[in-house]
Amino acid sequence: MIEQVKGTRNIANDDSAKFLHVKNTFINKFSDYGYKYIQTPLLEYKELFDKSIGESSEIVTKQMYELKDKGGRDLVLRPEGTSSVVRYHAEFNKDNTSKYSYFGSMFRYENPQKNRYREFNQAGAEIVGLIDIYSDFQIINDSLNFINNLLPGTTLKINTIGSIEDREAYVKVLYEYFSKNKEKLSNESLEKIENNTLRILDSNNSEDREIISNAPTINEYINTHSKENFESLLRLLDNSQINYEIDFSLVRGLDYYNDLTFEFHTEESVVVGGGGRYDNLAKILSIGDFNGVGVAFGVERIMNLLSEIKISSKYYLLGTNIDNLTKYSKILDENNINYNKPSRVSKENAQFKEAKKLNAEYLINADEDTIKNLITNETEAFDIEVILEH
RNA sequence: GUGAUCGUAGCUCAGUUCGGUUAGAGCGCCUGGUUGUGGUCCAGGAGGUCGCGGGUUCGAAUCCCGUCGGUCACCCCA
Numbered sequence: 410m411i412e413q414v415k416g417t418r419n420i421a422n423d424d425s426a427k428f429l430h431v432k433n434t435f436i437n438k439f440s441d442y443g444y445k446y447i448q449t450p451l452l453e454y455k456e457l458f459d460k461s462i463g464e465s466s467e468i469v470t471k472q473m474y475e476l477k478d479k480g481g482r483d484l485v486l487r488p489e490g491t492s493s494v495v496r497y498h499a500e501f502n503k504d505n506t507s508k509y510s511y512f513g514s515m516f517r518y519e520n521p522q523k524n525r526y527r528e529f530n531q532a533g534a535e536i537v538g539l540i541d542i543y544s545d546f547q548i549i550n551d552s553l554n555f556i557n558n559l560l561p562g563t564t565l566k567i568n569t570i571g572s573i574e575d576r577e578a579y580v581k582v583l584y585e586y587f588s589k590n591k592e593k594l595s596n597e598s599l600e601k602i603e604n605n606t607l608r609i610l611d612s613n614n615s616e617d618r619e620i621i622s623n624a625p626t627i628n629e630y631i632n633t634h635s636k637e638n639f640e641s642l643l644r645l646l647d648n649s650q651i652n653y654e655i656d657f658s659l660v661r662g663l664d665y666y667n668d669l670t671f672e673f674h675t676e677e678s679v680v681v682g683g684g685g686r687y688d689n690l691a692k693i694l695s696i697g698d699f700n701g702v703g704v705a706f707g708v709e710r711i712m713n714l715l716s717e718i719k720i721s722s723k724y725y726l727l728g729t730n731i732d733n734l735t736k737y738s739k740i741l742d743e744n745n746i747n748y749n750k751p752s753r754v755s756k757e758n759a760q761f762k763e764a765k766k767l768n769a770e771y772l773i774n775a776d777e778d779t780i781k782n783l784i785t786n787e788t789e790a791f792d793i794e795v796i797l798e799h
Numbered sequence: 800g801u802g803a804u805c806g807u808a809g810c811u812c813a814g815u816u817c818g819g820u821u822a823g824a825g826c827g828c829c830u831g832g833u834u835g836u837g838g839u840c841c842a843g844g845a846g847g848u849c850g851c852g853g854g855u856u857c858g859a860a861u862c863c864c865g866u867c868g869g870u871c872a873c874c875c876c877a
Contacts, residue, residue, distance in 0.1 A: 410850055412868045467875055471800075489877085515877080520800080522871060531877060597874075608875085661876095672877095682877065707877030756830075758837075765838050772837095781835090788835080 416519075416527025418709070426718040428530075431559065431711050432512055435532040438555045442547075444510035444534050449493035451514060455483040460694050461492040463664025465604050472517040486516035489663065490533045491687065491703050492694075498537045499696035506538025506699075512708075523713070524679060530708035533684075537701040542638055545669050545686060545702050546645045552673065552682065552704045553651065560714055562676040564652060568659035569639040569668050571631035573689055576667075579630040580606050586624055593620045610658050626657050635668050642669065665690045669702065675714060682706035721768030724748035724796075727760045728775030737775045740793055748773070771796075 413419065420428045436446060455475060462469050474486040487493060490511050498507065512532045521527060534551065536544045549565065556563045570576055584606050587594060591602070595616045598609045610621060646653055661670045661683060670685035684704030691697040726741065726748050728734040734750065741748050749767060751760045757776075764772050765783065772781045773791060780796070781788040789795075 410848080410868090412850070415868065472875085517876080519875070520873095521869090522873095525876070529877070533877095680877070705877060710877060758834080758839095759829085762838055781837095786836080 414527075416521040418526055418528065423717055424712060426720050427712040427715045428708070430715070430718055431532070431708050434559060435512060435555060435706070436510065438558070439510040439534050439551065442508070442551045444508040444551075447494060447497065447509045447511050448513065449487075449490070449497055449511065451487055451516075452484050453487050453493055453496070455485045457492050457496060457694070458485060458488060461495070461663075461665050461690055462489065466664055468517060468663070472519050474516045474518055488515055488517050490515065490531055490705060491535060491663075491665075491701070492690070494533075494535050494703075495537060495687075495690050495694065495701060496696065498699070498701075499691055499694070502537075503697055503699070506536070506540065508534070508536050510534045524707065524710045526709060531705045532708055533703060533705035535701055535703035537703075538699050540700050540702055542641050542645065545642055546649075548684065548702050548704050549646070549671060550649065550651065552684070552706075556673055556681060556706065556711075559711055560675050560681065563673050563681065564654065565646075565671060566656045566659055566674055567643075567646075567653045567669070567671040568656050569631060569635055570627060570660060570666065570670055570685075571635045571668065573667050575631050575635065576607070576627070579625075579627050582625050582630065583607065583609075587620075590620050593617075607660055611660065628657060638668060661685055665693060671704075673706075677714060679710055679714065680707075681710045681714070719768065721770070722747070722749035723769065723799075724771050724773060725760075725764035725767065725769035726750040726773045726775060727757065727764060729754060729757050729760075730776055733775035737773060737791075741773075741796075744793055744797060746796060771799075 418424075440446060455473070458473065459469055464470065468488050473488055476484050476486075478484055490513070494509050494511060498509075510533065513530060514528050515531050516528050518527060519525065534548060536548060549567075553563070553565060571579070584602065587598075587602055587606065587609060591599065593616070594602075594609070595612065598612050598617050601609050609617065610624070612621065643653070643655075656672075659670055659672060665687045666685040667688050668686045670683070672680050672683040675681055682704055684702070686700070686702045688700040690701060691699050724741070724746060726734065726737055727750075728737070731754055734754070738750070749764075749769065751763065761772070769783060772783055773779075774781065778791050779788050780791045
């Protein structure tokens with residue numbers, strides 16, 4: 410038996426309807442809001458993510474699917490979507506400001522568990538170009554409208570992490586603080602002191618809790634401009650009656666963020682999406698000097714929280730005579746009626762069972778020239794005019 | 800990368816402790832009949848490299864080692 414590749418998923422059976430529901434809702438909503446759907450390649454140069462996500466991030470150091478193609482190029486299966494959108498924008502749309510939405514597979518090599526797979530789908534939106542606080546606001550506002558349509562009760566957590574320079578200064582202070590308190594830190598956190606100091610802050614380890622709670626907060630190191638922006642954004646949210654929770658420990662996994670970071674938490678405390686501002690990403694990639702703000706949702710995380718979606722076919726065409734079946738198919742097709750039918754000419758009882766299983770409303774019997782309402786159990790002579798009126 | 804746990808029919812599982820005829824059940828599927836109060840019922844049937852590889856043994860679904868995969872947690876993250 411050849412089994413599936415570890416961490417990949419087959420979207421089939423009950424998942425199919427959920428997947429399509431999430432995808433259609435996302436694309437329709439964001440397209441109504443004016444975001445242009447974009448599909449970028451699954452393959453990108455490794456360099457794109459080395460530079461954008463940052464060499465200190467685990468995504469780059471451990472989790473990328475890397476491959477060399479036959480021309481010797483260093484490629485990766487994309488681990489996230491923002492970098493590709495920004496690459497596209499710089500190449501084909503540089504001087505404009507655009508809203509983009511995307512939907513598709515991302516790849517990260519890590520051990521699978523609930524809500525985390527090696528190939529997973531992200532639904533994302535970006536505003537790239539010349540942007541301001543209103544751009545930040547609408548990414549959050551549009552995201553909340555989308556996610557609360559699927560998962561009511563999902564809430565916003567928000568933070569500002571200041572400029573990249575602020576963060577560098579803060580990391581230095583934090584490094585000194587943790588170095589002085591090394592003996593109180595857990596082994597896991599000790600490993601992070603040199604390369605990933607910031608991440609010690611969101612350790613769940615009980616040993617670390619006290620030392621973290623007394624650590625200097627980033628708040629003191631954030632420049633006044635960033636602070637003012639954050640406060641105006643919070644005012645915009647207040648005015649729109651959007652609830653939020655400020656969480657100073659909210660840092661994102663990707664290095665390119667500055668100022669705004671946010672996450673969406675469901676009632677079950679699952680983080681189904683997150684995003685932030687990335688004003689320096691184009692500069693980091695040396696492809697331009699424009700800004701951006703974006704969001705990404707974990708499609709499987711949303712799917713795992715949806716209750717079962719039942720799909721039904723309104724009409725089911727039944728028959729044990731192939732000529733009768735094809736005759737009725739022609740009539741129905743010509744009148745643009747969607748209907749289901751048996752995969753082959755099987756026994757009548759089996760066809761009837763299938764029609765019931767698929768929650769069909771009407772059963773067209775090609776052998777008897779009748780149509781039966783399966784809810785009221787009334788049978789009458791088949792008449793295409795009656796169907797067209799349904 | 801680390802740890803726990805599982806893998807027997809399409810699905811859910813029994814059998815594994817303590818090795819022993821031909822590996823079972825329910826559901827689903829197929830055929831014939833029955834049924835128009837049509838999902839029922841009756842009869843028959845198909846379907847299994849016991850995840851894979853190696854080892855121990857007269858003999859392995861069962862014991863040992865390895866490996867692949869599922870689930871969950873840590874790390875990390877959407």
